[in-house]
Amino acid sequence: MLEGIVRDSIGKRASKSLKRDGYLIANIYAKGFENINAAFKVNDFIKAMRAKEDLPFEVSVGGKTYRVIVQEYQKHPVTNTLTHVDLRVVQDDVVSKYLVPVKVTGVAKGLKNKGILVQSKRRIAVKCAGKDLPNDFTLDVSDLDVGDSLLIRDIPVKEGVGIILDGSVAVVGVTSAK
16 A cells, blocks of 8 residues: 655645655645645655556545545656646545556557557446446457558447546547558
């Protein structure tokens, strides 16, 4: 479990001081939930992200444990290090919007026919209760030839999960090389 500290001061000077000491600034929030200003060790946070198996993971801040997902993150434009992360608390009975990652499996037929695999959506916005939240959407691209694509409406979703995007939006496809 990832352990963090509660930030008392949320000013610019305090944030810079924490970043200098190797901390990642974080906000933890949810619907009907008071925001928590927190900080995590950058290396511990990265290790926890790489080791997690499910989309929601647990963090401990101020003696309390929360099940959260990464809603958004910011990186430094030059050094590409993490500078800030927004964590959303996953509540089992509250319907909310989440971003679910898309994983692509298989080798597309079109790649042998001089095509290029293009994944236009890395994460898909869904609306569901926390208990119905899928870990990811796994798409098999083995049958895709040049000019074919998988659309939002082609993604199988379980009961209680609604995709917010229009059904005609392409997620992954094979285009011809120029």
